[in-house]
Structures are given as structure tokens and as C-alpha cells.
Amino acid sequence: MYNFDFTRPTDLSAAVDALRGDGAQALGGGQTLIPVLKQRLAAPTTLVDLSGIDSLKGIRRMGDMLVIGGGTTHGAVAASGDVAAAIPGLVQLTSKIGDPQVRNRGTIGGSLANNDPAACYPAAALALGATIETNQREIAAEDFFQGLYATCLEDGEVITAVKFPIPAASTYQKFEQPASRFSLTSVFLAKMQDGSVRVGVTGAGADGVFRHEGLEQALSSDFSASAVDGVSVSAEGMSNDLHATPEYRANLVKVMTKRAVEAVT
Amino acid sequence: MATISMTVNGKQVSGEAQGNTLLVEFLRQELKLTGTHVGCDTSQCGACVVHVNGESVKSCSVFASACDGGSVTTIEGMANDDGTLGVIQQAFQNEHGLQCGFCTPGMVMSIADMLKNNPQPTEAEIREGLKGNICRCTGYHNIVKAAQSAAATLAGAAQAAE
Numbered sequence: 001m002y003n004f005d006f007t008r009p010t011d012l013s014a015a016v017d018a019l020r021g022d023g024a025q026a027l028g029g030g031q032t033l034i035p036v037l038k039q040r041l042a043a044p045t046t047l048v049d050l051s052g053i054d055s056l057k058g059i060r061r062m063g064d065m066l067v068i069g070g071g072t073t074h075g076a077v078a079a080s081g082d083v084a085a086a087i088p089g090l091v092q093l094t095s096k097i098g099d100p101q102v103r104n105r106g107t108i109g110g111s112l113a114n115n116d117p118a119a120c121y122p123a124a125a126l127a128l129g130a131t132i133e134t135n136q137r138e139i140a141a142e143d144f145f146q147g148l149y150a151t152c153l154e155d156g157e158v159i160t161a162v163k164f165p166i167p168a169a170s171t172y173q174k175f176e177q178p179a180s181r182f183s184l185t186s187v188f189l190a191k192m193q194d195g196s197v198r199v200g201v202t203g204a205g206a207d208g209v210f211r212h213e214g215l216e217q218a219l220s221s222d223f224s225a226s227a228v229d230g231v232s233v234s235a236e237g238m239s240n241d242l243h244a245t246p247e248y249r250a251n252l253v254k255v256m257t258k259r260a261v262e263a264v265t
Numbered sequence: 266m267a268t269i270s271m272t273v274n275g276k277q278v279s280g281e282a283q284g285n286t287l288l289v290e291f292l293r294q295e296l297k298l299t300g301t302h303v304g305c306d307t308s309q310c311g312a313c314v315v316h317v318n319g320e321s322v323k324s325c326s327v328f329a330s331a332c333d334g335g336s337v338t339t340i341e342g343m344a345n346d347d348g349t350l351g352v353i354q355q356a357f358q359n360e361h362g363l364q365c366g367f368c369t370p371g372m373v374m375s376i377a378d379m380l381k382n383n384p385q386p387t388e389a390e391i392r393e394g395l396k397g398n399i400c401r402c403t404g405y406h407n408i409v410k411a412a413q414s415a416a417a418t419l420a421g422a423a424q425a426a427e
């Protein structure tokens with residue numbers, strides 16, 4: 001790992017200032033960035049550790065929204081009674097990320113900013129229609145994710161919070177790749193307050209996270225596992241690697257969606 | 266280089282760290298606490314698990330400077346004050362929960378954190394809780410037994426104290 005300066009500001013404005021410097025990069029929980037630095041795939045000159053900023057941490061309910069601070073760890077979300085009451089799918093999702101030690105460090109902001117095609121949070125953000133709040137603006141999830149490891153975040157922009165609309169029901173069904181512990185193909189299903197159903201899929205798409213319109217339409221008019229049978233999920237656009245073929249992933253999308261429907265009915 | 270300070274196993278310590286010094290490097294090389302092991306250095310194996318501010322973390326995936334001013338517990342802090350094995354360590358010996366012992370420090374630290382949050386875990390919860398710890402020798406059965414036996418001993422001690 002190349003060396004860099006390390007700073008750990010305690011308030012957001014100091015962090016944003018530090019991130020304006022040339023070659024500065026934010027550090028969340030480091031559970032992705034530290035392995036990347038070890039492989040010398042990134043070479044920041046300054047690392048700005050966000051973990052000392054209390055205002056980025058925490059979970060609160062604001063009317064019909066659940067707001068999770070950008071520096072909140074997966075472990076804190078998994079253990080939160082407020083999250084369990086409002087969006088149980090987020091407890092299922094976070095309690096299955098990696099292992100307890102990864103969850104004690106990794107953060108929602110880091111996970112979304114990284115947009116790993118096999119990461120879990122992007123499926124929830126997209127399915128629930130979350131709003132990603134940064135130090136500069138608010139971004140709708142559908143505009144935020146821009147393909148593999150790509151987002152619309154600008155250099156030095158910090159995710160300060162994520163606002164999730166509270167759905168009528170939600171669940172996350174993860175099919176794990178046992179070696180990496182990431183998703184091979186997983187589905188976040190949300191039944192919104194207006195009755196519409198939204199299906200976010202991660203791990204499967206060659207371009208990263210996506211919503212499946214066919215499944216959403218079928219389930220919005222008939223919320224049953226058998227409605228899933230009638231939908232054809234194409235292997236086109238699914239990723240292909242040594243763990244699974246596109247056809248296998250396409251089939252998993254249906255299997256995991258069925259399990260999701262069964263889990264909330 | 267910067268001087269950083271932290272409480273390690275109850276003692277105030279300070280030492281030199283670069284920006285990129287990992288916590289495990291600081292513990293092993295600067296403080297000579299070599300009980301914490303490096304198995305993979307890629308966040309996979311859990312041999313390096315320690316507690317930072319009361320939570321288990323992989324010390325190969327945390328920077329030392331991020332722990333400046335914090336409190337760290339390592340396997341060296343798990344023995345009793347008189348030097349005899351702590352409850353979880355003793356359970357590993359009783360249940361033959363180790364063979365080569367390389368993974369054991371991380372296993373003990375993960376189990377300690379698990380039992381703090383969930384004093385009476387089921388077998389499934391123990392296996393789930395040890396997902397970040399890889400053992401190449403034991404096949405895990407006796408590690409799970411050690412965790413169960415430590416949970417029972419700690420529960421007994423808690424009851425006796427009431």
C-alpha cells in the first residue's frame with residue numbers, strides 16, 4: 001500500500017474542506033477501500049476518515065421516511081428497532097452483509113458510493129426509491145447508480161444521509177456467493193403504501209443493480225408467487241462469470257422474487 | 266510519521282504510525298503484541314480480529330490512526346489477571362477447539378463479542394456469528410462446542426453473582 005496523509009475530522013465541514021485537496025479521498029468503514037489500497041488500485045495522497053463525524057451517524061424516522069446517516073454502520077442498522085419496525089427488509093439486508101466484523105465497520109454511504117454490482121444496499125435504495133442526500137444536493141436513487149462501480153457522485157462529494165420511504169411491506173432475499181459473501185443474485189421487494197410493488201435486483205445485471213419491470217407489473221396486479229411464474233426473465237443483460245451463467249442468474253431472479261413474495265404474505 | 270495513543274488491554278500506550286499503518290501492524294510491530302495474527306491480509310479470515318471501542322473488527326482492515334484515542338482489546342487482554350486462561354480460552358482447551366491454533370485468537374475475540382451481544386446463542390447463531398473466521402484445521406465442530414461451553418460457564422457465573 002502506498003502511503004498517504006491520514007486525517008480524521010470530527011465535523012462535516014472540515015471533512016468537505018479536506019476533500020477539496022488534490023488527491024484526497026473519503027474513507028468510510030474501509031471494508032472496500034482498504035483492500036483496494038492494498039492492491040494499489042487507488043493511490044490517494046490524503047485519506048479523510050469520516051468515522052469520527054457524529055452527525056453522519058444515526059437513524060431517525062421523519063414522517064413517512066426513514067433517514068439513515070451516511071456514516072451509519074451495517075451493524076447499527078441491523079440492530080435498530082426503528083428500522084425493524086419501519087423497513088424490516090433493511091434489517092434482513094444488513095444482517096446478511098459479509099460477517100459481523102465487516103458490519104461493525106462498513107457503512108451505508110461507503111456501500112452506495114462504491115456501487116459494487118454484487119452489493120446489497122443498492123437493491124434496497126432502488127426498490128424503495130430512496131433519496132441520497134450529499135453535502136451538495138439530493139439525488140434520486142434511479143439517477144444515482146450509473147453502471148458497474150459508477151455513480152453520479154462528484155469528486156469530494158460526501159453522502160450525508162439516505163432517505164427511504166417507508167413501504168407497507170419489504171423483504172430482502174439474498175442468494176449468497178459463499179466465498180465472497182456478497183450477492184450472487186438477490187432481490188429486494190417492496191410493497192409500497194399505494195399498493196404498487198417494486199423489485200430491485202443486485203448481483204445479476206451486467207450493468208449492476210436494476211429494477212425488473214415485468215415482475216413489478218405482474219406483482220402489482222396479483223401479489224402471489226404464482227404471478228411470478230407467468231413472467232419471463234431474460235438472460236440477456238445478466239452477467240456471466242465463473243460463479244454463474246446469465247441463464248442461471250435469470251432463473252435466480254424469479255426464484256428469489258418468489259421467496260420474497262412468500263416471505264411477506 | 267505521527268504519534269498515536271490508545272488504551273490497549275487497559276493500558277495507555279503510544280507509538281509511531283504512518284498514515285497507511287494498519288492497526289494489526291501497530292499492534293504486532295510497534296507494541297509487540299503478536300497474539301493477533303495475520304492470516305490473509307484481505308479481510309477474509311478473521312485471524313486478526315480485535316475489539317475497538319467494544320466492537321469486534323478485523324485489524325488488518327482498520328488503520329491504526331483511526332483508533333487514535335480509542336480503546337483496543339486484543340487476545341493478550343483475554344487472560345485472567347493472574348495469567349490463567351480466561352473463560353473462552355479455557356473452553357477452547359477443554360473442548361479441543363484448536364489444532365494449530367493460528368485462527369484461535371480471532372475466534373476467541375469474535376466469540377467474546379458475540380456472547381456480549383447474545384449471551385445464549387443457538388448453534389446456528391454461533392456458526393453465523395463466526396462467518397468471518399476461517400479455520401483450516403478443526404472443521405469448526407469443537408469451536409462451536411467451545412463457544413457453547415463458554416456461554417454456559419458465563420451464564421452460570423452471572424447467575425452466581427446475582
Ligand SMILES: Cc1cc2nc3c(=O)[nH]c(=O)nc-3n(C[C@H](O)[C@H](O)[C@H](O)COP(=O)(O)OP(=O)(O)OC[C@H]3O[C@@H](n4cnc5c(N)ncnc54)[C@H](O)[C@@H]3O)c2cc1C
Nearest residue numbers: 028029030031032033098106107109110113119120159182
Ligand atoms: C469479507 C467481506 C464481505 C462483504 N460482504 C458484503 C455483502 O455481502 N454485501 C455487501 O453489500 N457488501 C459486502 N461487503 C462490502 C461492505 O459492505 C463494505 O462496507 C462496503 O462496500 C463499503 O463501505 P465502507 O463504509 O467500508 O466504505 P469504504 O471502503 O471506506 O469506501 C468505499 C468507497 O466509498 C467512498 N465513500 C465512503 N464513504 C463515503 C461517503 N459517506 N460519501 C461518499 N463516498 C464515500 C470511498 O471513498 C470509497 O471510494 C463485504 C466486504 C468484505 C470485506
Ligand code: FES
Nearest residue numbers: 304305306311325
Ligand atoms: S488477516 Fe485480517 S481477515 Fe485475515
Ligand code: FES
Nearest residue numbers: 364366400401402
Ligand atoms: S486451528 Fe489451525 S486454523 Fe484453526
